[in-house]
Amino acid sequence: MTDQKTNKGLIIGLWIAQVLVALMLLWGGYAKLATPLEELSQMMPWAAENPSLLTFTGIVDLLGGLGLLLPAILRIKPQLTVYAAYGTAALMVAAAIFHISRGEYESVGMNVVILLIALFIAWGRSKKAPILPKS
Structure with missing residues (x-):
């Protein structure tokens, strides 16, 4: 009985x-793809320096967000959710390195938090509470 409650809590x-x-x-x-470059440049000075990096990271963010949800919700290739979680973790490592290289240390904390949550998702969906594909 306790294991079932723990499992339900883990799934939630x-x-x-x-x-x-x-x-x-x-x-x-x-935000990266729809906000005008002039506005983004005020918040993220690197955006004006490298707009192609901004577009690339915007697309990667969108794909990662969709990958964390859609395969699991639709139960079509739900293993893709695990891959999206690992991809998100890798993205957060790269983002932290990028922010550290620019001296933007205040941004690194959020990268670490998202990294840890993404690793939790990858572990949970691959080991403890995998989602089964539709039969």
């Missing part, structure tokens, strides 16, 4: 983590 926690990280990535991707 994983869904909450997936939705939160996905929303953060989707919001970030949308």
